[in-house]
Amino acid sequence: MVVTRGDAPMPVDIAALSAAQIRAGIIAGRFSAHDVADAAYAVIATRDTDIHAFLELTPSLAYAAAERVDAAKEAGxxxxxxAGVPVAFKDNMNQVGTKTTCGSKMLANYDSLFTATAVERMVDAGALPLGKLNMDEFAFGSSTETSFFGPTHNPWDLERVPGGSSGGSAAAVAGGLATITLGSDTGGSIRQPASFCGIVGYKPTYGLVSRYGIVAFGSSLDQVGPFGKTVEDVALATNALVGRDERDCTSQDCGTDFTANLHAGVRGMRIGVVTSMNDAPGVQPEVVAALHEAVENLKGLGAEVVEVDLPHITAAMSAYYVIGPCEAFSNLSRFDSVRYGYREPGCELLSSQESLSRAVGFGEEAKRRILLGSYLLSSGPYEEYYVPAQKVRTLITRDFVRAFGSVDVIISPTSPRAAFKFGEISDPATMYLSDLFTIAINIAGNGGMSLPVGLGRDTGLPVSVQLIGPQFRDENIFQAAAALETCYRIEHVAPMARPGAVSRVVEPVMTIGSPTPPATMKGGE
Amino acid sequence: MPLSESDVRAIADYARIALTDEQVPQMAVDLNSIIDSLDPIRRIDLEGVEPTFHPIGDLSNVLREDMIAPSLDRDFALSDAGAVEDGQFLVPSIMGDE
Incomplete structure (x- = not known):
């Protein structure tokens, strides 16, 4: 990251500043919150035509928030x-004054009737809400290709997907369009796009963050979390987000300061490695190499590395594709063509209006998941798949509890591979493998973070590791991640967003090379 | 046993999604491919294992006092509906042939 210095007024480079640096710059009078909003919308205007991270811009909300910050500063x-940090929200998060489309024709004209608690808490913390971000339709996907409004492009290589379902949230940060964004994660939808876009993405333990006002997908799996360029930015956002909200009965009290352990180091920490998980079929050699290097780096910092076994994790994938679609089937039954959402005109009967509206309003992947849930909850399949999947959840949870008896954090790859090209994966069952390493954590409810660890030796694209903590001990994740982060010299935004980059000129990623050297690794190969 | 096209029509009907005749065969292929991938679930020994329906193990019903509080304004709440009459949702006929 480039640290800006000096007392003279200067143009604000969103991509180069951390959240803490923006707040400090405003306090020092180097720029105003209004200047930050100006800078953010200026880069969005030039770069987002290529990236397409945003579905809606909300300058009136952002400038109103900036005015509050600047007035507070003026008043001493x-x-x-x-304060003054430019943020944006996945478009499944309600915010009065915005549409909440979920990337679907079903909700293309839906105006938010209330504001999600997570959104409210970011704005209450002084952040500037720039707009709403693209996503796979109803969060069903791993590439943001299923959005009704067209795909988001990966800022590292516009020919590639940003991951998903929170692809817009990841691309906005990697493209230098926003400092912190929020996403939601049901099976990897924060961590996998963070990995594809080379930034930090964190799914908190289930229950740490209120889901009130977020359009539900899988109610026993969904969790809201932040994206940022650094572990510190993500910790600051997490501090603002967590805690009990009476409008979400799963949300829990939380007194943790997630920035407290960022400089504590990992000496004496026990880091678990799951050999069976890391050598799973389909995992690319560059991902395995980056993981091994990260483990060596942690050892070099004084951590103790311990092998742990999660014997039932191989069944996580199939348990997820039972539980997720069943819960989605139930949650998406609310789209009845009457109260809100797409309504097919000219129907004489309510029943045909409902089934035609759902047929036209939902895209292909949404229909597949709803029908899968419809099948799995019917008599017969319910006993054959649904109940066994919930029993598998018991076994997977026990595996994690046992493993965390001997380690503080578990490390794994985030995604089996770096970002793929548009259209490269078309078979649904193969696409689902993108979330191989992230899904088990949603099933067990633990927290997990994707941390970039440099560029893959084969693709030159960002590769990440996932750090997993015991339930409600997410401070362990931040402690290990912040220490590991110091081992790498990484540009936290894509080349297109760096100082000196010529906007709107897109080079093939393999030839970008310098001026930014690949991440340097300590130890390892 | 793989899902037949008539099975697909039945579950689509239950899910209130009107599939066209052209969409049914491909949906059957896709669903059968996904259902095949769920097979590991059926091969694990689950004898004596209790199901977990929710990740926070010790969380049971969360209750609060019943309190009177402001809620959404009626017209605002109706503002996303496709058809409204006299402050209520308007729907087509609920009975009849079509």
């Missing part, structure tokens, strides 16, 4: 933790 008040 202490500024809140995310």
């Amino acid at each position: 008040e202490e500024l809140p933790s995310l």
Whole structure:
């Protein structure tokens, strides 16, 4: 990251500043929150035509928030933790004054009637809400290709997907369009796009963050979390997000300061490695190499590395593709063509209006998942798949509890491979393998973070590791991630967003090379 | 046993999704491919294992006092509906042939 210095007024480079640096810059009078909003919308105007991270811009909300920050600064008040930080939200998060489309024709004209708690808490912390971000339709996907409004492009290589389903959230940060974004994660939808876009993405333990106002997909799996360029930015956002909300009965009290352990190091920490998981079929050699290097780096920092076994994790994938679609089937039954959502005109009967509206309003992947849930919840398949999947959840949860008896954090790859090209994966069952390593964590409810560890030796694209913590001990994740992060010299935004980059000129990623050297690794190969 | 096309029509009907005749065969192929991939679930020994329906193990019903509080304005709440009459949702006929 480029650290900006000096007292003279200067143009604000969103891509080069961390959240804490933006707040500090406003406090020092180097720029105003209004200047930050100006800078953010200026880069969005030039770069987002190529990336397509945003579905909607909300300048009136962002400038109103900036005015509050600047007035507080003028009045000599202490500024809140995310004062002036440009943020944006996945478009399944309701915010009054915006549409909430879920990337679907079904909700293309839906105006938010209330504001999600997570959105409210970011704005209460002084952040500037720039707009709403693209996603796979109803969060069904791993590439953002299923959005009704067209795909988002990976800022590292516009020919490639940003991952998904929170692809817009990841691409906005990697493209230098926003400092922190929020996504939701049901089976990997924060961590996998963070990995594809080379940034930090964190799914908190189930229950840490309120889901009130987020359009539900899998209610026993969904969790909201932040994306950022650094572990510190993500910790600051997490501090703002967590805690009990009476409008989500699964949300829990939380008194943890997630920035507290960022400089504690990992000496004496026990890091678990799951050999069976890391050598799973389909995992690319560059991903395995980067993982081994990360493990060596942790050892070099003084951590103790311990092999752990998660014997039932191989069944996580199939358990997820039972539980997820069943819960989605139930949650998406609310789209009845009457109260909100797409309504097929000219129907004489309510029943035909409902089934035609759902046929036209939902895209192909949404229909597949709903029908899968419809089948799995019918008598017969319910006993054959649904109940066994919930029993597998018991076994997977026990595996994690046992493993965390001997380690503080578990490390694995985030995704079996780096970002793929548009259209490269068309078979649904193969696409689902993108979430191989992330799904088990949603099933067990633990927290997990994707941390970039440099560029893959074969593809030159960002590769990440996943750090997993015991339930409600997410501070362990932040401690290990912040320490590991110091081993790498990584540009936290894509080449197109770096100082000196010529906007709108897209080079093939393999030839970008310098001026930014690949991440340097300590130890390892 | 793989899903037949008539099975697909039945589950689509239950899910209130009107599939066209052209869509049914491909949907049957896709669903059968996904269902095949669920097979590991059936091959694990689950004897004596209790199901977990929710990741926070010790969380049971969460209750609060019943309180009167402001809620959404009626017209605002109706503003996303496709058809409204006299402050209520308007729907087509619920009975009849079509």
